[in-house]
Amino acid sequence: MHFMLVLYAGDYHNAWHRIHSGKQPTWHGHPFMVERFGKLSQHHKVTILTCKSQKPYEDTLPDGCRVIEVGLAEPFKQHRELVARVASEDVTHLMIRAPIPGLIRWATRQQNLRTIAALAQSYSNKTLKGRLKNWRYARLFNHPKVEWVFNHNINSSYSLQSIGVNPAKIVPWDWPQTWLDRKPKVFPEQSGSEPWTIFFVGSVIPNKGVGDGIDAVARLRHAGINIQFKIAGKGDIAGFQQQAETLGISDAVIFLGMIGNNEVIDYMTAADLVLISSRHNYPEGFPYTINQALLSRTPIIASDHPMFKGILQHRESAMIFPAGDGGAIAHCIQEVIASPSLYESLSRNSQSAWEFLQVPVRWGDVIDRWLGDTPGDRQWLAAHSLQSGRYADRVARLNN
Structure with missing residues (x-):
């Protein structure tokens, strides 16, 4: 068996060496991938192929996993080069994490190739262009040669069904995680010189709502509220620094750069509030920052x-604002910091919110059950598909 995982971007080679040298991973999924593929490579040929990278690269890791970086700048447009590279390998089992239509189409035409999609993104039918694109995706995912379509958590899986993908093929999954059993937070009594701290982690780009958060901080500062905004991640940092300077709040916005994944919850715990500000045009699957924030109890x-709907409830497990509205963010923050009872109830309710969003299928199940392919494995996956009815309570809340 030759198993190949196709990733859109990222540096698996670097991630592997960071983990095995004792350094913190920069993404929460890397330790689970490294552990699972290391075990798999003891008995089978395993290749991790990344589409987008600065230059072509190939190496074999000490655990036997082969790493290939194709060196494409625009994988969706350069799908022929990608397909040629994948076709040059004697692959028997293909897991596609990068939903590139040209690659999926090629895979459906290969007689001796087993294929699944394992996604972490959502699909929206809001525009005519989007509906046409999603119709094409539904056709590809519904092809008999694509055995299963896994997607990250319930909402993103339900978005696949909404564009026409057969719910019997859709299986929600998530990374392994454990409740940390931290105590609910007590309302912080701020002194006059001590600022309220807001924390954001993720891609530092407009569609993640970073600029909206900076706008909210400016509004609050101009209203006389002492507030500080800490931003962790990489992206257009210079552009947002310029925004903060233009608004006269450069001293209130701190860019931390990349931080280790194991540091995220500690930063969240140390903060007074966590901001998760994605705009609707950002194709969220299910942001792990929600899990981390709930675990921190901040x-x-x-x-x-749309991917947060049914997971977070306004004034119960979070304060919800219209995406892209800095004024609404500021209003939510003001409301929470002015009400000790609201602040403490949001923190207290985090455990029940975290428990509600858990799904039974984990990353290891996706690989083990698909590769096992016994009648019992296929039955188990079917019993965890959207069609099974297992997620009716989540879907009901999503539709409210």
Whole structure:
């Protein structure tokens, strides 16, 4: 058996060496991938192929996994080069994490190739262009040669069904995680010189709502509220520094750069509020920052992104604002910091919110059950598909 995982971007080679040298991973999924593929490579040929990278690269890791970086700048447009590279390998089992239509189409035409999609993104039918694109995706995912379509958590899986993908093929999954059993937070009594701290982690780009958060901080500062905004991640940092300077709040916005994944919850715990501000045009699957924020028990200020619906409830597990509205973010923050009872109830309710969003299928199950392919494995996956009815309570809340 030759198993190949196709990733859109990222540096698996670097991630492997960081983990095995004792350094913190920069993404929460890397330790689970490294552990699972290391075990798999003891008995089978395993290749991790990354589409987008600065230059072509190939190496074999000490655990036997082969790493290939194709060196494409625009994989969706350069799908022929990608397909040629994948076709040059004697692959028997293909897991596609990068939903590139040209690659999926090629895979459906290969007689001796087993294929699944394992996604972490959502699909929206809001525009005519989007509906046409999603119709094409539904046709590809519904092809008999694509055995299963896994997607990250319930909402993103349900978005696949909404564009026409057969719910019997859709299986929600998530990364392994454990409740940390931290105590609910007590309302912080701020002194006059001590600022309220807001924390954001993720891609530092407009569609993640970073600029909206900076706008909210400016509004609060101009209203006389002592507030500080800490931003962790990489992206257009210079552009947002310029925004903060233009608004006269450069001293209130701190860019931390990349931080280790194991540091995220500690930063969240140290903050007074966590901001999750994705705009609707950002294709969220299910942001792991929601899990991390709930685990930290720090109250959440979140946008009304469709992928958060039914997971976070306004004034119960988070304060919800219309995405892209800095004024609404500021209003939510003001409301929470002015009400000790609201602040503490949001923190207290984080455990029940975290428990509600858990799904039974984990990353290891996706690989083990698919590769096992016994009648019992296929039955188990079917019993965890959207069609099974197992997620009816989540879907009901999503539709409310």
